[in-house]
Amino acid sequence: MIRLVIANWHKWLALLVSIQLLVWLLTGLYFNSLMNSADNVPTRQPVQHEGYLPGRELYPPQAIDAPPPVAVSIIWVLGAPYYQFEYNQPSHAYFPRQRRIFDATTGEPWQIGAEQVATIARQAYSGSATAGKPALLKPPIDDLPRQQNPLWQVRFADEFNTAVYLDALTGHVIRHTNDRQRLDDLMLTLHFMDYTGTGFFNHPLIVIFAIATSLLALSGGYLLISRSGPTGKQLASPCTLTVNFLSGAESASLQARADDTLFNALSRHGIHLPSECGGAGTCGKCRLQCTPDTPVTDIEQHHLNQQQLVRGIRLGCQQQVGACQQVELPRR
Amino acid sequence: MRLVGIQFILWAITGLYMVCLDIHFIHGEPLTHPQSAPLQLKDISYSTAQLLADYPDATDIKLVTLLQKPVYRFRSAAGQRAIHVVDAITGKPQDLLSQAQASTIADDAYTGTAAINTVSPLISRDASGALNPLWVVSFDDIASSTLFIEQQSGRIIRRRHNYWYLFDWMWRLHIMDYDDGENVTNGWLRLVSLLSVLAAVSGLALLLLRFTLRKKAAL
Numbered sequence: 001m002i003r004l005v006i007a008n009w010h011k012w013l014a015l016l017v018s019i020q021l022l023v024w025l026l027t028g029l030y031f032n033s034l035m036n037s038a039d040n041v042p043t044r045q046p047v048q049h050e051g052y053l054p055g056r057e058l059y060p061p062q063a064i065d066a067p068p069p070v071a072v073s074i075i076w077v078l079g080a081p082y083y084q085f086e087y088n089q090p091s092h093a094y095f096p097r098q099r100r101i102f103d104a105t106t107g108e109p110w111q112i113g114a115e116q117v118a119t120i121a122r123q124a125y126s127g128s129a130t131a132g133k134p135a136l137l138k139p140p141i142d143d144l145p146r147q148q149n150p151l152w153q154v155r156f157a158d159e160f161n162t163a164v165y166l167d168a169l170t171g172h173v174i175r176h177t178n179d180r181q182r183l184d185d186l187m188l189t190l191h192f193m194d195y196t197g198t199g200f201f202n203h204p205l206i207v208i209f210a211i212a213t214s215l216l217a218l219s220g221g222y223l224l225i226s227r228s229g230p231t232g233k234q235l236a237s238p239c240t241l242t243v244n245f246l247s248g249a250e251s252a253s254l255q256a257r258a259d260d261t262l263f264n265a266l267s268r269h270g271i272h273l274p275s276e277c278g279g280a281g282t283c284g285k286c287r288l289q290c291t292p293d294t295p296v297t298d299i300e301q302h303h304l305n306q307q308q309l310v311r312g313i314r315l316g317c318q319q320q321v322g323a324c325q326q327v328e329l330p331r332r
Numbered sequence: 333m334r335l336v337g338i339q340f341i342l343w344a345i346t347g348l349y350m351v352c353l354d355i356h357f358i359h360g361e362p363l364t365h366p367q368s369a370p371l372q373l374k375d376i377s378y379s380t381a382q383l384l385a386d387y388p389d390a391t392d393i394k395l396v397t398l399l400q401k402p403v404y405r406f407r408s409a410a411g412q413r414a415i416h417v418v419d420a421i422t423g424k425p426q427d428l429l430s431q432a433q434a435s436t437i438a439d440d441a442y443t444g445t446a447a448i449n450t451v452s453p454l455i456s457r458d459a460s461g462a463l464n465p466l467w468v469v470s471f472d473d474i475a476s477s478t479l480f481i482e483q484q485s486g487r488i489i490r491r492r493h494n495y496w497y498l499f500d501w502m503w504r505l506h507i508m509d510y511d512d513g514e515n516v517t518n519g520w521l522r523l524v525s526l527l528s529v530l531a532a533v534s535g536l537a538l539l540l541l542r543f544t545l546r547k548k549a550a551l
Contacts, residue, residue: 018536025532029525031516054384068370072395089366202354212349217344
């Protein structure tokens, strides 16, 4: 009987996760067969920022008027050196970063302007489309859901709607994206069920669906291996099964094995009883008429009412040929 | 379904593991404190100009604190190493990290309370394929937390624990790439995915039939 409870749960779990299951499979197939991220933005090209340092007079970092940082990097922007004072060391660059930039020649505070951003973006782009005006965006940024820092965005009016994202303070290129990349991102969003735009796969919705899917898969596995068959112990000897069709008043005599189920014996002769579970004892659809004294199984008790049982209605998957050698069916 | 059933269960269970455990936790980020001690800029007496006179090809220069001292960390082709560390007070180059120094760095960074279990050397390859000597410091905690420290730079470059190794196997089972888990585009996964789409579509059709065709059995 536990099997019937599990079968019922299996049905409702399937209803809950079915669409997402198909989405997982199809997006998974997409990652496997169609995604090629490295070639998404063929107009991407590296920008050469670095200049030659020896011989330059650098302002000593210890003389800069700023609270003491955790680390100081010498960075380059369009051939000029700058000090990047870092006040935190996040484990990912997309986490909030606390920094200050100073001109390494004068020691003055510095931040990149829109004009230089446009110059860098054009250098980072090998296509022929013209660059739009740089826009300084605050997170959340649609194209980069994980990003928690403000970024410059420069759009190019090409056929793929390419956009270049650059660091708000230094103008260093963070990422290129275009419609091909956005399609890949959309597939990941669907695979991760990340409809709220967290950029990750650790959120309650997918956890709930993953639990439901695990239960669905495990219950499916259980249902597949634990089929409820007949409980009788008939021998594997040959015998004759007589089938009377109520509609046309015709009948047939079939050769069968006594230990086979009626469901299987009939289907071997091309007579397919209605069924959803294929003779596993789950659906209760493969009804036929036996003699009223045919023993009743637990599964039949569950699927059939007392009136039907008294009339001799049984399930084809629960009865062996040897125990019920004459059956009646509504039509061929 | 019998063909792909096992993989369905594996996808569901491995997916469940991967979505339940926070990816930053899996990456070992909570194993170490981020460095937060302010840099002692006032102590610096060996200037960038002096550094560049000694190492004219120095790039990616960064002033950081290593073992309580301000140091320059940079890339240079000088000597037999890629990454150099030079004391920003004395200008003295830092030798490869000793075992004791690696233990100190690991202990300072480690957020847990367990003691160090072992500190062993490992020659690894970095992203560019160059040989990179490391110290592998493992802690005596429940997850066998392990920090990988570069002998040249003193940086902690990898954080591993048992949940990471388990995650790695879950990932391999999920993408059906059992050797190194790097090939999402393998043909085996493609075949099973295609069969699974067929199985899922037929399952969906059967489910819809079951919910819509509620007609009475003939008998």
